[in-house]
Amino acid sequence: xxxxxxxxxxxxxxxxxxxxxxxxxxxxxxxxxxxxxxxxxxxxxxxxxxxxxxxxxxxxxxxxxxxxxxxxxxxxxxxxxxxxxxxxxxxxxxxxxxxxxxxxxxxxxxxxxxxxxxxxxxxxxxxxxxxxxxxxxxxxxxxxxxxx
Numbered sequence: 001x002x003x004x005x006x007x008x009x010x011x012x013x014x015x016x017x018x019x020x021x022x023x024x025x026x027x028x029x030x031x032x033x034x035x036x037x038x039x040x041x042x043x044x045x046x047x048x049x050x051x052x053x054x055x056x057x058x059x060x061x062x063x064x065x066x067x068x069x070x071x072x073x074x075x076x077x078x079x080x081x082x083x084x085x086x087x088x089x090x091x092x093x094x095x096x097x098x099x100x101x102x103x104x105x106x107x108x109x110x111x112x113x114x115x116x117x118x119x120x121x122x123x124x125x126x127x128x129x130x131x132x133x134x135x136x137x138x139x140x141x142x143x144x145x146x147x148x
Contacts, residue, residue: 006132026143032088073127
């Protein structure tokens, strides 16, 4: 069986960031897999993302997940809200990544997690890289959302 090509994406603008956000919707990870390096002005996140692009229909099983790295460059500051930083093994589910313009080309990137937590990154510019770093494996279940 031929292995799928790993997904590798680069965002240098809000539209690019929207594509990465879509690819990472419902990605899961642990608080301990979020690392901010102020001296390097970099935030790195390791996640298990659901492979939406694989196109599995619910009748064809639960789909696949893959280990993924996400790195934000040019980060000036990080603020967290309702995330238990001390609970390194606490699981988070990423819902979206959005950009709020500030003084061009900078602004804020907001990572929104299920349960109401978020990370707000103040950035000089949009400089984001996402890359799959493992082979896919069968997902335990297909993510779903209830309306309302």
